[in-house]
Amino acid sequence: MAGTAHPEAMAPPQKGPTRTAPPQMPGTWWGAPRIRTYLLFGATGIVYFIAGTVFLHLVWQLGKGPEAWETALSSLSHPAYIAFNALTLVSVIFVGVRAFGGMMPKMQPRTGPIPVLPAGTVKALIYGVWSLMTLVICLILAGVLF
Amino acid sequence: MKHLLLILEPVIWLLFGAGLALGTMLLTGFVLVVGLAIPMGIVPPEALNYERAYGLASSFIGRVILLALIALPLWKGAHHVRSLALDFGGAERDGAVGSLLYLAAAGVSVLGIIAVVGL
Numbered sequence: 001m002a003g004t005a006h007p008e009a010m011a012p013p014q015k016g017p018t019r020t021a022p023p024q025m026p027g028t029w030w031g032a033p034r035i036r037t038y039l040l041f042g043a044t045g046i047v048y049f050i051a052g053t054v055f056l057h058l059v060w061q062l063g064k065g066p067e068a069w070e071t072a073l074s075s076l077s078h079p080a081y082i083a084f085n086a087l088t089l090v091s092v093i094f095v096g097v098r099a100f101g102g103m104m105p106k107m108q109p110r111t112g113p114i115p116v117l118p119a120g121t122v123k124a125l126i127y128g129v130w131s132l133m134t135l136v137i138c139l140i141l142a143g144v145l146f
Numbered sequence: 147m148k149h150l151l152l153i154l155e156p157v158i159w160l161l162f163g164a165g166l167a168l169g170t171m172l173l174t175g176f177v178l179v180v181g182l183a184i185p186m187g188i189v190p191p192e193a194l195n196y197e198r199a200y201g202l203a204s205s206f207i208g209r210v211i212l213l214a215l216i217a218l219p220l221w222k223g224a225h226h227v228r229s230l231a232l233d234f235g236g237a238e239r240d241g242a243v244g245s246l247l248y249l250a251a252a253g254v255s256v257l258g259i260i261a262v263v264g265l
Contacts, residue, residue, distance in 0.1 A: 025233045045226025048165065051173060053254055058180070059212055059261045061151055071196060075249035077185040085181030092177060096170045113218075130171050130201070137175025140202065141173035141182065143193035 041098055044091040051088045100126040148174035148190060151248075158248060165222025172215050180182075183186035204265045217251075224251035 003127040004060055029035045061072035075081065105119035118127075152156070183189040202208045224247040231243045 003191065005151045022237055023233075036163060039230065041253070042226045042230040042233070045223040045230065046174075047223070048169065048219035049223030049227065049251075050224065052216050052218075052223065052258075053175070055219075056216045056254060056258050056261060059203065059216065059258070059265070062196075062199055063261055063264050069196045069199060073180075073184065076181065082182065082185055086186075087176050088173065088181060092170050092173045095249075096174070099151070099166055099170065130174070131263070133171045134175040134178070136178050137172070141179035141194060142189045143198070146202070 037098075041095065044095050047084075047088050047091040048095075049082070054084075096130060100130060147245050151241065151244050153247075154231050158221070160219065161221035162225040165218035165220070165225075168214055169218035169222050172211065173219060176215060182187075200265070209262045209265065213258055213262045216254040216262070220251040220258075221248075224248055 026032070026035070029039065049090050050108065058072055061068040076085070105122040108114075108116050110116060136145070179189055180194070184191050184194060184210050203212055228240070228244045228247050230245075235243065
């Protein structure tokens with residue numbers, strides 16, 4: 001009876017570069033929930049980019065003086081701005097839940113002096129910081145604090 | 147160009163990561179109040195009248211937060227849009243697309259610095 005084969009028995013005499021096919025998005029991506037979620041996560045980048053420019057506009061107007069600021073603030077009441085800001089809020093929550101709840105608890109360093117915490121604890125810590133920051137920012141901007 | 151992007155990758159990833167984490171944490175409160183609650187009349191606009199808004203924004207912490215609020219989402223956005231372009235457009239145009247997006251993010255970030263410093 002033959003013994004077990006040598007693991008390198010079928011290896012080429014010389015190692016060549018690994019050939020890999022370029023990654024391609026499957027044509028059926030819309031029907032695959034995991035790819036759809038991944039793409040939606042990427043698409044939030046468009047919303048974030050526009051949100052950054054909207055805040056730049058607001059700060060720019062604040063620097064121009066009281067009239068420009070009041071005009072900029074009142075222009076946010078336009079339905080298009082409200083719809084965009086609602087979309088931004090949905091995007092931000094989606095990114096937060098996916099990143100803080102799903103990714104970051106699994107991204108703890110496995111080496112070094114800091115002990116690896118249970119994923120649930122890390123998730124609760126990050127959600128706690130996020131909620132606290134949101135609450136403090138809301139209270140300051142609404143005039144309750146400071 | 148692709149080579150330059152590879153060299154800059156640690157910086158880009160740092161800004162992207164900060165945009166994803168800090169940008170998300172900061173944006174939530176600002177969008178809730180400035181983008182929705184004040185325009186919809188839930189919070190009176192006097193809460194952010196010019197004197198108060200300017201006072202908050204022109205403090206040191208206010209400037210740092212505003213700069214983070216402008217710049218970090220841009221870098222998160224640029225990197226994610228590049229990733230989308232890579233998924234659908236392939237790797238051939240990645241150098242040009244990535245450079246264009248990061249240049250736009252850098253340009254608007256510089257404008258953000260000018261706006262925040264000028265307050």
